[in-house]
């Protein structure tokens with residue numbers, strides 16, 4: 001017990017000790033946090049992180065273990081595939097609501113290495129080689145954080161006038177989205193969960209978004225989209241677009257889906273994810289710090305916001321990018337009496353909301369450079385958890401008894417028979 005907490009009454013001391021242990025921080029750190037936020041706020045935040053066991057909908061089935069990131073009251077043992085998987089941010093979020101990953105694909109060997117180490121599964125490589133192969137098993141949900149590229153519309157109207165069944169083949173040819181659309185067309189997953197950068201909608205003057213939405217609609221999906229800022233979940237401003245598709249032949253014309261409400265309570269703060277003792281190698285050299293300041297000043301004079309940012313410990317950082325490893329300039333941590341420092345890879349992982357067991361030194365199986373890159377490319381798993389909870393609510397209306405292909409959702413246009421026990425277990429809301 002340190003000096004400050006040692007002066008507290010015994011009961012409070014023991015409570016402090018207990019809370020600090022559960023949060024994996026030391027007591028002094030916790031005390032500072034308590035003083036700043038008030039005891040009640042801190043307890044509320046703790047409760048949110050304290051991983052209560054949710055009710056089991058399918059007690060006899062092999063549901064993925066509850067994920068520690070957020071309290072869940074809704075789970076379904078649906079199957080999903082994880083395309084452009086990176087290090088599995090989508091996977092973690094989907095697993096937290098009971099999802100079971102049956103296939104993954106990622107072509108970067110460093111990301112594959114991390115993925116294999118974390119999930120015990122080596123993802124398949126290039127997505128382009130998958131769309132025509134039979135490698136992908138049936139699944140209830142297709143998840144993909146695909147890179148966005150411009151689309152060319154040359155020749156589309158002429159080809160469409162020839163009466164082709166799927167204009168998307170012409171419109172999206174040569175893009176990664178084309179391969180995604182091919183997989184969707186062939187496998188017909190009932191649910192899609194796609195993620196991309198915020199400016200997808202303005203990319204190529206709206207052309208890219210129109211092509212993507214048009215293609216998904218043409219393939220028979222109702223499309224929902226929303227830009228969500230992860231700052232409500234982690235101390236980082238990170239806006240991403242989430243696109244959810246529900247197959248109309250499974251969910252009907254108007255699926256009952258809502259994106260998650262913004263979480264209540266104060267936003268997380270940067271100081272809560274920082275390590276207490278950090279290797280001096282993360283402190284910027286005088287040369288780099290002087291260069292970054294001069295660079296920032298030059299841009300400030302030109303009236304634009306580029307340059308470096310020393311983050312506020314009580315606030316939210318800028319977006320962690322895949323280039324963070326270069327100089328760390330977008331998120332610098334202030335240090336008393338010293339130049340600022342970069343985030344450590346562990347802090348970068350925490351800033352993305354990855355669970356402690358995956359951001360520890362032991363869990364890092366690639367260089368610092370690759371680790372920053374991987375976190376900078378990832379999605380925030382707890383944001384996916386929140387979205388996935390909402391998806392599960394919609395899914396519950398079309399669940400059937402577990403079928404031979406391991407899927408639990410009604411497939412295609414022919415409704416499968418559902419056991420009445422399962423229907424009541426699911427608390428079916430209304431017949432469709």
Ligand SMILES: C[S@@+](CC[C@H](N)C(=O)[O-])C[C@H]1O[C@@H](n2cnc3c(N)ncnc32)[C@H](O)[C@@H]1O
Nearest residue numbers: 084085086087088089107108126127145378379
């Ligand atoms: C935006 S990241 C997705 C990150 C992921 N959602 C996560 O949480 O880590 C896009 C990923 O697609 C991968 N990728 C790019 N082209 C690919 C291809 N042709 N086949 C498979 N993966 C590809 C990249 O290596 C990158 O990891």
